[in-house]
Amino acid sequence: MTDTPSCRFCGAPLTQTFVDLGKTPLANSYVAADKAGTPDPVFPLHARVCGSCRLVQVDDVATPEDIFRHYAYFSSYASSWVEHARRFTVAMTERFGLTTASQVVEVASNDGYLLQHFVKQGIPALGIEPALNVAEAARAIGVPTDSVFFGTATARDLVGRGLAADLVVANNVLAHVPDINDFVAGFAILIKPEGVISVEFPHLLRLMEDVQFDTIYHEHFCYLSLYAVEKVFAAHGLRVFDVQELPTHGGSLRILACRAAAAHSEGPGLQKVRADEQAAGLDTDAAYTGFGPKVEAVRDALLAFLHDCKAQGRSVAAYGAAAKGNTLLNYCGVTADLISFVVDRNPHKQGHLLPGSRIPVVGPEVLAERKPDFVLILPWNLTAEIVAQYPEVPGWGGRFAVPVPTLKVL
Secondary structure, three states: OOOOOEOOOOOOEOOEEEEEEEEEOOOOOOEEHHHOOOOOOOEEEEEEEOOOOOOEEEOOOOOHHHHHOOOOOOHHHOHHHHHHHHHHHHHHHHHHOOOOOOOEEEEOOOOOOOHHHHHHOOOOEEEEOOOHHHHHHHHHOOOOEEOOOOOHHHHHHHHHOOOOEEEEEEEOOHHHOOOHHHHHHHHHHHEEEEEEEEEEEEEHHHHHHOOOHHHOOOOOOEEEOHHHHHHHHHOOOEEEEEEEEEOHHHOEEEEEEEEOOOOOOOOHHHHHHHHHHHHOOOOOOHHHOOHHHHHHHHHHHHHHHHHHHHHOOOOEEEEOOOHHHHHHHHHHOOOOOOOOOEEOOOOOOOOEEOOOOOOEEEOOHHHHHHOOOEEEEOOHHHHHHHHHHOOHHHHOOOEEEEOOOOOEEO
């Protein structure tokens, strides 16, 4: 009999399952071609919900050092994401009056995709990026970057160096930290008395409504609602004062937070999202039951499609060697006999095999060379961008397909 795990925020016992996806490899552990004969280490991928604070979370199976010190994800390869970041920098500069006398710090700053826009405006900016290879890419484009993990110790060091922040940005990283208390406490140390914290994360409510189970993987320790995030922030002397709903990553929230005593007034988005979550019952046990059967239905539909294509002699390739795609493929048991290759623009992934499924990753030029009958879009959140980039696919009679939330052939 195994011990019941405890909530990583409040310590309550985690007795309720959200969804159990079995044992899978780490989603970003791409396999070098010369390691093709080496089995993938697999780990349980079991998401549970805390009955006390409602934080949805998976167990720790690998350390952040194992996952993030050398990382295969480079934000700049998604042009729509870079534009999203540019618009954000303009909006924050205008809303909070950022100037050349301000200080911006981005946590998990990746390859400088966002901070480059502040740098171009002459606004002092510093990236915090633990992945050594990615941080080097940021420095190469003129974005100052420290290769450390963020938490209270790093925050104290930055303040001691005179880098207390007017704006702290943390996009799609809050879910990636196993010690959410130390991480959020670091925000409270780093910001100035009237400073602002901007945090973006995929919204748990959208994950549930659109069956986005493929966004669950070991590198994502938590799956976040406003309800749970407000509890975490309040425990560290911070309050959320505004929320924006975003289309990114299948539906995200951008929360703006500050010290509890700061003067920032509440924006209308805060009450709206609170009401949406209350209407969905996210503060109750009942809201989290029944998700597993919805996930099974997605799996069954995808496998039926792929086996039908194989039976009819139709070829299927995938687009986007994304972590979410690896969760999907491995949960469904898809291998290279059903999907012959996956195309990705990121040269750091090309020439590798996907973990688990062992589907080879190739460059975009292979798509036109091999002309598959179907192209399965794994990063479904970028469907419009990908379809627009490859108008030649319909020209050879190919069709795009999207697996989530239901199998759809475009």
